[in-house]
Amino acid sequence: PTFLEQTDVVSFELDFVKECLTLSRAAMIDERQRGTLRMVDLRPYGAPVFHYAALCDSLWINGEPYASSKPIYCVFDSGTTGMLVSRQLFDDSDFNLGAFETHMWFTDTTGEDLVVGSSLRACRKSCLFIVTPI
Secondary structure, eight states, X not given: XXXXXXXXXXXXXEETTTTEEEEESSOOOOTTSTTOOOOOOOGXXXXXXXXXXXXXXXXXXXXXXXOOSSOEEEEOOTTOSSEEEOHXXXXXXXXXXXXXXXXXXXXXXXXXXXXXXXXXXXOOSSOOOOEEEO
């Protein structure tokens, strides 16, 4: 089990602008709020613990869409700089040529589009973007 699974914390919030972590014993997420993503449990697929993962509708690498016949799941990990991707995704995409930006499109719980991404072109402070195959 993860550290948080061993506590009575049921919800947390990371505010990267304020550099603040909030832990809560009560749910802090309202699924009716725009921008909320439905989490997917990857343990049935072999993950050893519950990850904060969501199904990605589309993945863009260096400004180009990546086509996949398989679902793409994004795991949100506040302790990772850049991205960890499967070896197959790394080899089959432009990640193996070097990535300067990536964007992931999701459908939030209200049915609206949500885009999450990172780009060295737009970065103004502490710029580091690493894509590593696992």
